Amino acid sequence: MMQTDRVPTGIAGFDGLVEGGLPKGRSILITGEPGTGKTIFSLQFLFEGLLRGERGIYVAADEEPMDILEQAASLGWNLEEYVEKKEFAILNAGAYLSSVSGASKDRQIDIHKAIGDLARFGNQLEAKRLVLDPAGPFVLLRDTATRIQDQTRLLIKLLRTSMPTTNVLTSYAVPRTGEMTMHGVEEYLTAGVLVFKMLSKNGQLTRNLILEKMRCTDAKPVQHEFDIVKGKGIVLLENA
Ligand SMILES: Nc1ncnc2c1ncn2[C@@H]1O[C@H](COP(=O)(O)OP(=O)(O)OP(=O)(O)O)[C@@H](O)[C@H]1O
Numbered sequence: 001m002m003q004t005d006r007v008p009t010g011i012a013g014f015d016g017l018v019e020g021g022l023p024k025g026r027s028i029l030i031t032g033e034p035g036t037g038k039t040i041f042s043l044q045f046l047f048e049g050l051l052r053g054e055r056g057i058y059v060a061a062d063e064e065p066m067d068i069l070e071q072a073a074s075l076g077w078n079l080e081e082y083v084e085k086k087e088f089a090i091l092n093a094g095a096y097l098s099s100v101s102g103a104s105k106d107r108q109i110d111i112h113k114a115i116g117d118l119a120r121f122g123n124q125l126e127a128k129r130l131v132l133d134p135a136g137p138f139v140l141l142r143d144t145a146t147r148i149q150d151q152t153r154l155l156i157k158l159l160r161t162s163m164p165t166t167n168v169l170t171s172y173a174v175p176r177t178g179e180m181t182m183h184g185v186e187e188y189l190t191a192g193v194l195v196f197k198m199l200s201k202n203g204q205l206t207r208n209l210i211l212e213k214m215r216c217t218d219a220k221p222v223q224h225e226f227d228i229v230k231g232k233g234i235v236l237l238e239n240a
């Protein structure tokens, strides 16, 4: 019978919640407000891959490659070493998104071209793990909700068919106003959804991860508090 292969994240306490790791070859969405740990989760997932001999690509939209290396180093992860060995690459999303067609009012990203270019690079590198942090710029250009949904569906489909990677996509959480948002749209389309949230507990802000869904996985919809610890990254705390 068909079995879902697992891709461990290396995150203490997390892999056990999802039968050992993320479902191989799929796209998982992490959504959360600023500073909640989306980038650190993404980097940890990539670093764990490198330790296991799986090459990776991080596509940045908001941050410079140097800043990403510095963020990783602050947690004790020497990504630079893997860049030098050509086992890891940090790319700028902008390089893939210059292919925008149409007048400014009606602009649309050429996702076929963007993912085609990315897949060519990734397959040459033999990448097994990919992060788009955030994924929004690949689908969003002052678009209507329906078009964003179509674009997101296309993005996920193209990633699935043109690259063998397991993908982590991040997006900013927007308060649920009933208005169609990126967050709302993407949740339906990805194989898994993790929500990162700051919550107040005894007058203190705590970091929390909510496992909303994970296809092909016996995953309970749980909420876990977590810490970010130097040298370890994200560490889930035992639920009280
Ligand atoms: N070396 C470190 N040791 C401990 N905690 C750290 C370290 N580096 C960052 N942090 C914590 O992680 C937070 C940033 O997390 P991260 O960059 O993953 O958030 P994010 O969700 O990606 O935010 P954004 O939406 O702004 O990109 C910092 O505000 C800090 O609290």
Ligand SMILES: [Mg+2]
Pocket (backbone or CB within 6 Å): 038, 039, 040, 133
């Ligand atoms: Mg970030």
